[in-house]
Amino acid sequence: xxxxxFLYKSFIFIFFSILTIITGLYTHAYFSKxxxxxxxxxxxxxxxxxxxxxQGSSVNEWTDLKNISSDLINAVISIEDKxxxxxxxxxxxxxxxxxxxxxxxxxxxxxxxxxSQQYIKNAYLDFxxxxxxxxxxxxxxxxxEVHYSKDEILEAYLNTINxxxxxxxxxxxxxxxxxxxxxxxxxxxxxxxxxxxKNPTNYNPVSNYDNAIKRAKTVAFSMYKNGxxxxxxxxxxxxxxxxxxxxKSDKDLQTLMYFQDAVINELKSIPNISDEQINSGNLKxxxxxxxxxxxxxxxxxxxxxxxxxxxxxxxxxxxNNGDILALSGGVNYAKSQYNRALxxxxxxxxxxxxxxxxxxLKNGMTSSSTFKSQFTSFNMDNGKVYSPKNYGNVYGxxxxxxxxxxxxxxxxxxxxxxxxxxVDELIETAHLCGIKEDLKEVPSLALGTxxxxxxxxxxxxxxxxxxGYYRKNHLVRKVIDEDGxxxxxxxxxxxxxxxxxxxxxxxxxxTSTMNEAFIDxxxxxxxxxxKKLNGKYALKTGTTDTDYWTIGYNPxxxxxxxxxxxxxxxxxxxxxxxxxxxxxxxMNKINDDNSWYHTPNNVVGxxxxxxxxTPTSDVNKxxxxxYLRGSExxxxxxxxxx
Numbered sequence: 001x002x003x004x005x006f007l008y009k010s011f012i013f014i015f016f017s018i019l020t021i022i023t024g025l026y027t028h029a030y031f032s033k034x035x036x037x038x039x040x041x042x043x044x045x046x047x048x049x050x051x052x053x054x055q056g057s058s059v060n061e062w063t064d065l066k067n068i069s070s071d072l073i074n075a076v077i078s079i080e081d082k083x084x085x086x087x088x089x090x091x092x093x094x095x096x097x098x099x100x101x102x103x104x105x106x107x108x109x110x111x112x113x114x115x116s117q118q119y120i121k122n123a124y125l126d127f128x129x130x131x132x133x134x135x136x137x138x139x140x141x142x143x144x145e146v147h148y149s150k151d152e153i154l155e156a157y158l159n160t161i162n163x164x165x166x167x168x169x170x171x172x173x174x175x176x177x178x179x180x181x182x183x184x185x186x187x188x189x190x191x192x193x194x195x196x197x198k199n200p201t202n203y204n205p206v207s208n209y210d211n212a213i214k215r216a217k218t219v220a221f222s223m224y225k226n227g228x229x230x231x232x233x234x235x236x237x238x239x240x241x242x243x244x245x246x247x248k249s250d251k252d253l254q255t256l257m258y259f260q261d262a263v264i265n266e267l268k269s270i271p272n273i274s275d276e277q278i279n280s281g282n283l284k285x286x287x288x289x290x291x292x293x294x295x296x297x298x299x300x301x302x303x304x305x306x307x308x309x310x311x312x313x314x315x316x317x318x319x320n321n322g323d324i325l326a327l328s329g330g331v332n333y334a335k336s337q338y339n340r341a342l343x344x345x346x347x348x349x350x351x352x353x354x355x356x357x358x359x360x361l362k363n364g365m366t367s368s369s370t371f372k373s374q375f376t377s378f379n380m381d382n383g384k385v386y387s388p389k390n391y392g393n394v395y396g397x398x399x400x401x402x403x404x405x406x407x408x409x410x411x412x413x414x415x416x417x418x419x420x421x422x423v424d425e426l427i428e429t430a431h432l433c434g435i436k437e438d439l440k441e442v443p444s445l446a447l448g449t450x451x452x453x454x455x456x457x458x459x460x461x462x463x464x465x466x467x468g469y470y471r472k473n474h475l476v477r478k479v480i481d482e483d484g485x486x487x488x489x490x491x492x493x494x495x496x497x498x499x500x501x502x503x504x505x506x507x508x509x510x511t512s513t514m515n516e517a518f519i520d521x522x523x524x525x526x527x528x529x530x531k532k533l534n535g536k537y538a539l540k541t542g543t544t545d546t547d548y549w550t551i552g553y554n555p556x557x558x559x560x561x562x563x564x565x566x567x568x569x570x571x572x573x574x575x576x577x578x579x580x581x582x583x584x585x586x587m588n589k590i591n592d593d594n595s596w597y598h599t600p601n602n603v604v605g606x607x608x609x610x611x612x613x614t615p616t617s618d619v620n621k622x623x624x625x626x627y628l629r630g631s632e633x634x635x636x637x638x639x640x641x642x
Contacts, residue, residue: 037152037155047291048477063171067182072170078223079195081115084115084116084154116141116153170193178243187229189242191237220238255301255331272488282481283479289326303582304582309565310565310575311563312331312561313330315455315559317462319465319557329342340454347547348547350543351457351542352426355426355460356426359428361628362429362502366402366633369402371399373413375395390412396611399612404611409540419443433461433463437450458560461560471492508538509626510539511536550582552587554596556595604629606627606633610622613625
């Protein structure tokens, strides 16, 4: 009897304690400052000319609940939170049921988030599964519930939820998928859209129609089970194919969302801008985007794309200030939201070699320094034998200059140079130029065996393209908060970190990849586009079985581009030609200033034989070799040019 009384008193104590805590939490939430609904997830992006290019989280306008189809509302309530109008932010019975099922199955098989909780997570928080985030979610959910009506919460949710294909908000989704307003959606269209938010990538009808219909049938069954539609209606749904519009206005580009994602990613890295400000602050973000360049880049990528599985990630930068003028993390954001420019790391192949050759110039080698191009096995200190090969097993079996090694992308020359200098020199140079990746100290590093992110790699090349200056690449110029305060402004860097003499010589060397004077036992790697380009460029390509890189620049524009398959399938040989054509066609259209670098006073040139670097009377086999004054070979003064 005493035990029963103890249990009874304990139950009463626990019950009233919990009740007191819950009451206290709701009271605290009531007296807290209300969070803002209409600004949730709402920000404005402007291009380099201060033209508005993007408003909100792809929401062009806030849609009142009365202007949203009742079928859509019923479908969302039914599948997401059938007790929405009866709970106060948390569905405790549903939480208990979900907890029981998850414990029973020893894994998470069911969630219990309410619409209020989902709105808070989507609009105000990141998706990290931490206790700190969950506590924030709970407090913000209570704040939401005590300050706003259910209709206001539902309206906010429907205007900010992710409907896939870069569409946030029901009006944007209705326009994109069906070319109509949210109030005009049919029952089937409403059901189809209501199923997308659970997994916007797998359940949107543009890229995964069958999955979308399967999910829609689940939504329809929940509507029938919860009394929103009759059995007869349910039985006759989705008997015929649903027509999907799936297009945006002419002002939209299918790669533009990659740029916008990159902007938000950069905003999150700015110390004095919080996630809460980004998600709820009506921020005006002024970017470096040149819309016309983004448009040209996209057009040229699509024109040269050999198949719909090949992906291209690309960035175009102004080396004079580090402005990222255009960026694409893939071919089509509607099909894949994975931003390869931001997150992917791939082997860079021979595009690593310019960092090696700068180190070589700095350490006493010259543009006419020679190594023998022949198949070579290197006996390493660890007892292993390293036997790199040239592309196509083509070797000159004779001494070749650094200029020729760059023109042909000779791997033997590169490895010999790397071992001659010591691998640490290459790593030091790459890091000095701004590359952050942790590079492995191995002989094959010179051949680009390390995986590097595209934007990280582009920072390194910006230093070459700028003439030796470190200029931080960036997408955000300034940020204005909802009160008109300038809370961030980019401060440019202009630190000279490379020797401008060696940088100039390297940039001249990189023009050899398109110079027909280097045709001999092999052909320059980018000769095919030499006559297409309307200006002078430094250019390097890099090839692995699964990756193709094209990187080229002059003083005003730098383009870094990767091409490959997400599943690491081997590339077709023709992909290289496609990639080089994209580069040439894009640069021809966007470069309105084809000037070249000014020759430093301390640099001199000699007209020499391209292959062995000796004097020649054959102008067709001659090229201008540049040297730091005093390091040039002593040849006949008639061949010397200041």
